[in-house]
Amino acid sequence: MGLSAISIKRVSHWIAGKPVESASGRSGTVWNPATGEQQASVDFASVEEVDTAVAAAKNAFRSWRATPLSRRSEVMFKLRELVDANRRSIAGLITLEHGKTLPDALGEVARGLENIEFACGIPNLLKGGFSEQASTGIDVYQIRQPLGVVAGITPFNFPAMVPMWMFSNAIACGNAFILKPSERDPSVSLYLAELLREAGVPDGVFNVVQGDRVAVERLIEHPDIKAISFVGSTPVAKSIYEGATRQGKRVQALGGAKNHMVVLPDADIGMAADAAVSAAYGSAGERCMAISVVVAVGSVAEPLIAAIRERMAKIKIGPGLESGNEMGPLITREHRERVAKYVAGAEAEGASVVVDGRRDPAASKGPHFLGTSLIDGVKPGMRCYDDEIFGPVLSVARAATFHEALSMVNENPYGNGAAIFTRDGGAARQFQFDVEAGMVGVNVPIPVPVAYYSFGGWKASLFGDLHMYGPEGVQFYTRAKVVTSRWPDPASSRVDLGFPQVR
Numbered sequence: 223m224g225l226s227a228i229s230i231k232r233v234s235h236w237i238a239g240k241p242v243e244s245a246s247g248r249s250g251t252v253w254n255p256a257t258g259e260q261q262a263s264v265d266f267a268s269v270e271e272v273d274t275a276v277a278a279a280k281n282a283f284r285s286w287r288a289t290p291l292s293r294r295s296e297v298m299f300k301l302r303e304l305v306d307a308n309r310r311s312i313a314g315l316i317t318l319e320h321g322k323t324l325p326d327a328l329g330e331v332a333r334g335l336e337n338i339e340f341a342c343g344i345p346n347l348l349k350g351g352f353s354e355q356a357s358t359g360i361d362v363y364q365i366r367q368p369l370g371v372v373a374g375i376t377p378f379n380f381p382a383m384v385p386m387w388m389f390s391n392a393i394a395c396g397n398a399f400i401l402k403p404s405e406r407d408p409s410v411s412l413y414l415a416e417l418l419r420e421a422g423v424p425d426g427v428f429n430v431v432q433g434d435r436v437a438v439e440r441l442i443e444h445p446d447i448k449a450i451s452f453v454g455s456t457p458v459a460k461s462i463y464e465g466a467t468r469q470g471k472r473v474q475a476l477g478g479a480k481n482h483m484v485v486l487p488d489a490d491i492g493m494a495a496d497a498a499v500s501a502a503y504g505s506a507g508e509r510c511m512a513i514s515v516v517v518a519v520g521s522v523a524e525p526l527i528a529a530i531r532e533r534m535a536k537i538k539i540g541p542g543l544e545s546g547n548e549m550g551p552l553i554t555r556e557h558r559e560r561v562a563k564y565v566a567g568a569e570a571e572g573a574s575v576v577v578d579g580r581r582d583p584a585a586s587k588g589p590h591f592l593g594t595s596l597i598d599g600v601k602p603g604m605r606c607y608d609d610e611i612f613g614p615v616l617s618v619a620r621a622a623t624f625h626e627a628l629s630m631v632n633e634n635p636y637g638n639g640a641a642i643f644t645r646d647g648g649a650a651r652q653f654q655f656d657v658e659a660g661m662v663g664v665n666v667p668i669p670v671p672v673a674y675y676s677f678g679g680w681k682a683s684l685f686g687d688l689h690m691y692g693p694e695g696v697q698f699y700t701r702a703k704v705v706t707s708r709w710p711d712p713a714s715s716r717v718d719l720g721f722p723q724v725r
């Protein structure tokens with residue numbers, strides 16, 4: 223497929239269809255989470271380098287927006303084939319820098335690919351409305367046009383999928399895109415850039431600027447950036463939303479989460495325990511849709527905790543590239559220490575640590591490794607409940623009734639995902655009706671919507687009006703223009719100074 227060699231020693235930018243090394247003199251370390259050793263360094267863009275990428279994108283936008291829909295769709299189909307054919311290479315790069323297991327990384331690629339598949343249907347998605355004879359001899363129609371140069375700023379935990387959430391629709395809609403990936407696992411962005419070029423995306427339509435807040439702040443300020451999509455932690459999401467909207471930009475900024483899974487007494491205990499363990503410890507808990515709190519209602523707590531412990535003991539922890547492992551290391555040594563501190567502090571706050579991941583033999587596999595933890599008796603007000611831990615720690619909170627459980631979910635400041643496990647259809651329906659979260663699972667622990675719906679939380683999990691990808695993604699990356707048109711008919715033409723009205 224003709225990929226040029228990608229150095230994992232130095233990860234640079236991608237501007238106007240080719241790799242560009244930074245001259246900023248600033249860079250960051252890319253660790254190998256499985257060993258704790260440095261495996262690459264990533265360039266950090268200067269303001270001038272961001273400006274160069276924006277200029278390349280602006281230049282490419284002019285002809286890309288005029289490129290026929292059928293051609294843009296053809297490019298997306300070709301990209302779909304290339305990503306599909308290179309799933310393993312993409313997943314391998316993810317595992318190498320993120321640390322998640324290879325099957326998990328393959329799952330990430332598959333969920334990202336869905337978004338490219340959705341964007342293949344762009345001619346259909348951009349069809350506008352047409353009203354013939356809105357008034358005598360007058361037709362009114364709406365068209366959706368791309369915004370121009372748009373930027374995406376992405377988190378470490380899905381280095382391929384989240385960029386695909388954004389650029390698939392952005393590019394298919396006719397925009398030029400600038401990606402600022404996470405500095406923790408930046409290489410996959412360059413691999414995707416090569417595939418986009420090979421698929422026929424013109425030079426400058428897709429660009430990558432590597433870096434830190436210097437790059438992000440320039441993207442927010444740059445007058446030629448028309449919209450910003452962000453996914454990351456809540457404090458950064460909020461500040462990007464505030465900063466970019468102040469500059470008059472369109473913004474969707476997705477933040478952190480604290481996802482609750484309510485288990486009612488009538489639930490199938492085995493199924494609920496399978497789901498809780500998979501959703502809490504998959505990807506070492508570094509998923510924005512991970513379950514971090516199980517709310518056990520009434521008598522379900524004891525048997526559920528026993529079933530969860532039984533399953534936890536069997537999880538195989540080790541390097542993500544070694545087959546058979548189900549959970550890998552955490553992204554950095556500092557993050558591992560931060561997560562471990564929540565477990566260490568839980569007892570002092572009045573909770574009880576049922577399983578302590580720090581004592582797991584797997585915790586000695588390397589400086590980024592930690593075992594799985596289970597904390598019982600967790601309540602609002604405790605740090606291990608209030609904060610997003612983003613690690614392999616599952617809390618159990620107890621509630622006497624369905625309504626008490628629902629109130630706990632709704633009083634939490636985050637509102638990304640929420641799930642209920644029950645056999646009672648009425649209770650599930652009431653939960654769906656009342657719960658304040660953007661994505662709800664009924665006997666499904668990680669309800670990430672398929673690509674033809676849109677992804678987004680409520681409350682502190684999303685700042686902005688439109689959710690990401692799917693139909694709302696298309697809306698986000700386009701703006702509407704309504705045309706009122708009359709073709710002259712000399713027979714009905716006359717001077718009329720009154721306000722236009724239907725005749």
Ligand code: NAD
Pocket residue numbers: 375376377378379380402403404405433434435438439453454455456458459476477478479509510610612638679683
């Ligand atoms: P992060 O907020 O630290 O970083 C996200 C991006 O913002 C990165 O590209 C980073 O370089 C940049 N950034 C970081 N600090 C910045 C600053 N002060 N100013 C400007 N830019 C800055 O997040 P992360 O640690 O990479 O990812 C984990 C977080 O992302 C978790 O909170 C998780 O819940 C969240 N997340 C949310 C979703 C969602 O859909 N809601 C999806 C994935 C991850």
